[in-house]
Amino acid sequence: MVTPAPSLPKDFAQISLAEAAELLAARKLPPVEQWHPEREGDSFMEIRADGSWFHEGGRINRPAMVKLFSTILRREADGSHVLVTPAEKLSIAVEDTPFRAVEMKSEGEGKARKLVFRLDTDDLVMAGPDHPLSFGNDPDSPDPRLHVRGALGNALEARIDRALYYEIVEMALADNSDPPTLWSNGAPFPLVDC
Numbered sequence: 477m478v479t480p481a482p483s484l485p486k487d488f489a490q491i492s493l494a495e496a497a498e499l500l501a502a503r504k505l506p507p508v509e510q511w512h513p514e515r516e517g518d519s520f521m522e523i524r525a526d527g528s529w530f531h532e533g534g535r536i537n538r539p540a541m542v543k544l545f546s547t548i549l550r551r552e553a554d555g556s557h558v559l560v561t562p563a564e565k566l567s568i569a570v571e572d573t574p575f576r577a578v579e580m581k582s583e584g585e586g587k588a589r590k591l592v593f594r595l596d597t598d599d600l601v602m603a604g605p606d607h608p609l610s611f612g613n614d615p616d617s618p619d620p621r622l623h624v625r626g627a628l629g630n631a632l633e634a635r636i637d638r639a640l641y642y643e644i645v646e647m648a649l650a651d652n653s654d655p656p657t658l659w660s661n662g663a664p665f666p667l668v669d670c
Contacts, residue, residue, distance in 0.1 A: 505625070508550045508560045519559050519566035521545070525635075527576040527596040539598075546597045549574055551630040575634035577601075577622050580643060586651050591660040593622055595634050604661025609636075609644075611667050618667075620644070 520532045529536040529545065536542055548559050549568070557570045579594040591603045601624055603609050608628075612619030620636035636644070648656040648667050656667045 505547055506561075508548055509626070511560050511562050511565075513560070513562060513564050515564040517564065517566050519568045521559070521566075522569035523557075523571065523574050525572040527635075543597050543599075546574070546599070549632060551626055551632050553630055555630075557632075573621065573633045573635045575599075575624055575632065577634040577636045577640060580640045582643075582647065587659045587662070587664075589647070589659050591658075593634065593636070593640075595624070599624070601634070602661055603663070603665070605663045608663065609658065609660065609665040611641075611665070613668060615668050 521536075522530050524530065529542045536545075545559060548561060550558050550560050551574075552558060557568050557574060559566045559568050576596040577593040578596050581592045581594075583590050591609075593601050593603065595601065601607050601622060603622060607623045610619070610621050610623075618641060620641040622634045622636055624632045624634050626632045644658055645656070645667065648658040651657065651659070657664045658667070659665070
């Protein structure tokens with residue numbers, strides 16, 4: 477049985493990192509990696525680059541529906557995305573990344589820092605060894621992403637919004653490391669991937 481995520485307080489800025497950790501620990505997602513149904517098809521759905529979800533060309537305006545669908549989203553070995561249940565697997569088009577990191581909370585400094593991101597689905601993800609940050613390998617054209625879930629080769633990722641990326645850069649520069657590196661939950665993330 478899947479345990480739904482506890483309700484996120486309306487103001488993300490008001491929760492502490494300890495409260496965020498409790499919410500993360502309480503979240504149980506369906507075991508989509510274990511489901512391999514024979515019935516396959518097309519969901520006629522897409523997730524656009526801005527994070528909006530569409531079905532047959534019409535925008536899905538109910539946040540609860542988007543949240544529900546996001547829990548059964550999986551990335552396949554070939555890079556495609558599917559919505560999967562024990563009974564069926566349906567393809568879904570993803571224009572960029574399936575999620576967007578829209579808010580961030582930071583506590584601590586340097587190697588003791590912890591970062592929690594709120595996604596556009598209201599899910600919380602703490603950056604760290606299991607949820608790495610990446611920034612691409614071109615400092616002139618950064619590609620900031622957060623690993624949300626799934627195996628690293630088939631990870632579902634969140635695009636980190638530009639304003640959050642600038643905050644990350646400021647934090648990394650303030651730490652005076654060479655190369656500029658941001659730490660979260662005990663893991664280092666250089667601003668330029670090597």
